[in-house]
Amino acid sequence: MKEILLGNSAIALGAVLAGVKVVSGYPGTPSTEVLESVAEFNTDGSIDVEWSTNEKAALEIAAGASYCGARSMVTMKQVGLNVASDPLMSLAMIGIKGGMVVVVADDPGPISSQTEQDTRHFGKYANLPVLDPSSAQEAFEMTKYAFELSEQIHLPVIIRPTTKVCHSSGTIEYDDEKYEYEIEGFIKDPKWVIFPPLSYRRHLEIEEQQKEISKMFDSIPYNRIEGKGKYGIASGGATYPIVKDIIEKFDLDIALLKVGAVFPAPMQLHNRFLDSVEKVLVLEELDPVIEEQLYYALAVNNIQKPILGKMNGFVSPAGELKYENTLKIIEKFVDIELIKDEDISTPELPARPPVLCAGCPHRASFYAVKKAMKGKKSVFCGDIGCYTLGNGKPLEMTDTCLCMGAGITIAQGIKKVEPDTNAFAFIGDSTFFASGMTGLANAIYNNTNINVIILDNYTTAMTGQQPHPGTGKTMMGTMSEKIDIASVAKALNAKFVEKVNPFDFEKAIKVVSDAAEYDGVSVVVFEAPCIALFKGDAPCKIENCIGCNRCIKELGCPALYISGRKVEIDKTLCNGCGLCINVCPTNCISKGD
Amino acid sequence: MDILISGVGGQGTILASKILAYSAVVEGNNARTGETIGMSQRGGCVVSHVRTGSVNSPYNPVGGADLLLSFELCEGARNIKYINKNGIAVINTTKIMPVTTSLGTSEYDEEQIKKFITDNARAVFVDANSLAHEAGSVKAVNTVLIGVAYGIGILDVSKESIIQSMEKNIKQRFIDLNMRAFEAGVRYGSEVQVKC
Numbered sequence A: 001m002k003e004i005l006l007g008n009s010a011i012a013l014g015a016v017l018a019g020v021k022v023v024s025g026y027p028g029t030p031s032t033e034v035l036e037s038v039a040e041f042n043t044d045g046s047i048d049v050e051w052s053t054n055e056k057a058a059l060e061i062a063a064g065a066s067y068c069g070a071r072s073m074v075t076m077k078q079v080g081l082n083v084a085s086d087p088l089m090s091l092a093m094i095g096i097k098g099g100m101v102v103v104v105a106d107d108p109g110p111i112s113s114q115t116e117q118d119t120r121h122f123g124k125y126a127n128l129p130v131l132d133p134s135s136a137q138e139a140f141e142m143t144k145y146a147f148e149l150s151e152q153i154h155l156p157v158i159i160r161p162t163t164k165v166c167h168s169s170g171t172i173e174y175d176d177e178k179y180e181y182e183i184e185g186f187i188k189d190p191k192w193v194i195f196p197p198l199s200y201r202r203h204l205e206i207e208e209q210q211k212e213i214s215k216m217f218d219s220i221p222y223n224r225i226e227g228k229g230k231y232g233i234a235s236g237g238a239t240y241p242i243v244k245d246i247i248e249k250f251d252l253d254i255a256l257l258k259v260g261a262v263f264p265a266p267m268q269l270h271n272r273f274l275d276s277v278e279k280v281l282v283l284e285e286l287d288p289v290i291e292e293q294l295y296y297a298l299a300v301n302n303i304q305k306p307i308l309g310k311m312n313g314f315v316s317p318a319g320e321l322k323y324e325n326t327l328k329i330i331e332k333f334v335d336i337e338l339i340k341d342e343d344i345s346t347p348e349l350p351a352r353p354p355v356l357c358a359g360c361p362h363r364a365s366f367y368a369v370k371k372a373m374k375g376k377k378s379v380f381c382g383d384i385g386c387y388t389l390g391n392g393k394p395l396e397m398t399d400t401c402l403c404m405g406a407g408i409t410i411a412q413g414i415k416k417v418e419p420d421t422n423a424f425a426f427i428g429d430s431t432f433f434a435s436g437m438t439g440l441a442n443a444i445y446n447n448t449n450i451n452v453i454i455l456d457n458y459t460t461a462m463t464g465q466q467p468h469p470g471t472g473k474t475m476m477g478t479m480s481e482k483i484d485i486a487s488v489a490k491a492l493n494a495k496f497v498e499k500v501n502p503f504d505f506e507k508a509i510k511v512v513s514d515a516a517e518y519d520g521v522s523v524v525v526f527e528a529p530c531i532a533l534f535k536g537d538a539p540c541k542i543e544n545c546i547g548c549n550r551c552i553k554e555l556g557c558p559a560l561y562i563s564g565r566k567v568e569i570d571k572t573l574c575n576g577c578g579l580c581i582n583v584c585p586t587n588c589i590s591k592g593d
Numbered sequence B: 001m002d003i004l005i006s007g008v009g010g011q012g013t014i015l016a017s018k019i020l021a022y023s024a025v026v027e028g029n030n031a032r033t034g035e036t037i038g039m040s041q042r043g044g045c046v047v048s049h050v051r052t053g054s055v056n057s058p059y060n061p062v063g064g065a066d067l068l069l070s071f072e073l074c075e076g077a078r079n080i081k082y083i084n085k086n087g088i089a090v091i092n093t094t095k096i097m098p099v100t101t102s103l104g105t106s107e108y109d110e111e112q113i114k115k116f117i118t119d120n121a122r123a124v125f126v127d128a129n130s131l132a133h134e135a136g137s138v139k140a141v142n143t144v145l146i147g148v149a150y151g152i153g154i155l156d157v158s159k160e161s162i163i164q165s166m167e168k169n170i171k172q173r174f175i176d177l178n179m180r181a182f183e184a185g186v187r188y189g190s191e192v193q194v195k196c
């Protein structure tokens, strides 16, 4: 079979062919399509696939399945592993039975993430192998290998693709025979119960095992030296194909060390590479992981040789390595001018940052709170989701944003120090289930008088409409009883709990004002579907506009634009939400028909 | 063959990249694509890379692409630097005004943008939204633009392969609409004067 597949789908296909039985995860760019593709390939329903409530839950589910001898996989983005690090660290001590693969996608740039953290460190921290694919094809092969390796060493194996591998596609040739095996089931044994003496024993074993795995990694095909030269470049991940394109295009005599199985470090291979060259350039995105390994190899062998990279400032410590900056660095390294700079001087073009969609219910919710709190001392703690875009002009309704679930708890900290401030926390429905409930329980139990605004758009919008416990749908295509967010808040003893549609303009403002007045934790659930979930109404109409631009200045809706001296509505974008009708001082805007 | 597709999040650039890449696979070639998936899809700038043949990286270098297919005028200008000396830019003249222009923090100067494009590339301008609308829906902009590129003769795949790829990548109920859009693009492309 020959197929063109996204890197993430290639990982999914590799897992399906390796006989994975349970796949769990929590969405997050750039990892999301791995689990979605497994669900797509799961036509006979033989794989249990779920979006779990968060990464910690997901990882533990995959671990439990593996304890029974089933092959399992868990998927998340890099910051997700922070949430799941508690089970991961302990699991590395306990070990597993059925092959278990932990897919953690990193995001150099960062392009769609809070941090530029490097998951390869987690492998080292937890003593777990890390595979770092450089293309969709390699991601496919590595995934199948990761299950075998995991079973062989009785440890979970981390696959760490980066955005440029996750979201690029390649032509994959495969034979669609699935690996078949018997699942033994859970066998009771003290080895599954973590206790200090057990961890001590296991720690000694695991450290020994690292040396074995390092030896295996010296000679697997994902780690290799290509070409010859006095100069050497060490690279891996998505940077490797870029370096290879440059070496081939300019016909450079360079020894290229390609590291795909990056932890535990393939020390013999590193030594061979270092022996063969006079100086080394390390090109890797995020942290200098391969680079540190090479320094270590030199130190152990008591050799001195120049290594250029992030640690001596030759390569920038942050941001992506693209073709252009990689070429510049290689030019400097080989000290030959490879290409003449020909700068086209682009005129100033309009900035186009991402924005809340036309008709997005979050815009209406933010606007209602802004109206209700006008002139009152307030702070607006945001959270992670599409609604983080509420920080932009003209809404400017996000004063803080840290990590998932932090809005509710940061608001409590601020309220403790500034009791005269109306401390608001905005949180999305998926984020509420992922990590908002504990923060809400905390505010109520510890009597911190904050106002919690839950933005329930019936989906996990930012990452592409995944189901969560409030949606009534599951990834297996079945229906479940929805967990009602307002009922959860009441069960946690919240006394002020109101649901309101944010497009019910006057009522929405009134409810927020009441919530702010209420003495105690208040919870307002704004309910209206994400525009991606329904067709929308006919676009609004605008007639006799006087050109005051108030609608634009207040709302910043992308469907509203200025043409000459008047505001026009872009019919291809407007979905008729009608929020702007409430803002126009001369009633020029009306619902379409 | 190296192609860069540019546009605004939500315009359907990823489908265009899939159709082009798979039409090369139909002809027995290898294809790679690089997509923009994530935050930028909320009305931000997006690009898709399509590369066929014997390259390693799916991402086009600046000055490397044979074809720029832009779904929006100013996004075309933003990415002109990606095409090579002999490259061609097929540019949809539709403007999508970013919120920053409405708020007055940046300016959209249509004439200046068009001049910059023609000064720096062999460009074909097309009102692809209108052609798509005539074919049945503005959503078919992607197949109109692929049609124009085919019509001017820059694509190295056959019409049959593109059609086969469209049939694989587009939902059955939208096929007729997209065939009409594609043909309208082909007609437009074969009538313009650009030598390949």
Ligand SMILES: Cc1ncc(C[n+]2csc(CCOP(=O)(O)OP(=O)(O)O)c2C)c(N)n1
Pocket: A026, A027, A028, A029, A077, A079, A080, A083, A114, A384, A385, A386, A387, A404, A427, A428, A429, A430, A431, A432, A455, A457, A459, A460, A461, A462, A463
């Ligand atoms: C720990 C962690 N996991 C996952 C993500 C990726 N992520 C960003 S936004 C988001 C979901 C937001 O959904 P919701 O709260 O419903 O808000 P919406 O986007 O629908 O407005 C996720 C999962 C993250 N940033 N951090």
